[in-house]
Amino acid sequence: MLLALNFDWLTNLLAILFVVACLYDARYDEYGTLTLAAAAMGLIVMAIEVLLRPAFEMSL
Known part of the structure; x- marks a missing residue:
């Protein structure tokens, strides 16, 4: 239940994905x-x- 209410891990994952996407797009x-x-x-x-x-x- 705690994991479902905690969006911090998902926000961090999307931030990493955004950086990887920027680097990929800049090159390819x-x-x-x-x-x-x-x-x-x-x-x-x-x-x-x-x-x-x-x-x-x-x-809750």
Whole structure:
């Protein structure tokens, strides 16, 4: 239950993924689609964390 409410590990994982995607895109991809996808996933996870964490905490 504690792991489900703790989004810090997922945010850190997405930050590492974003850095790897930036390095890959800088070398191989001309359009930066991987970087945009990693950034979008990071924003979605942060939004979920901000919006859903208070609901989980109130339900406990």
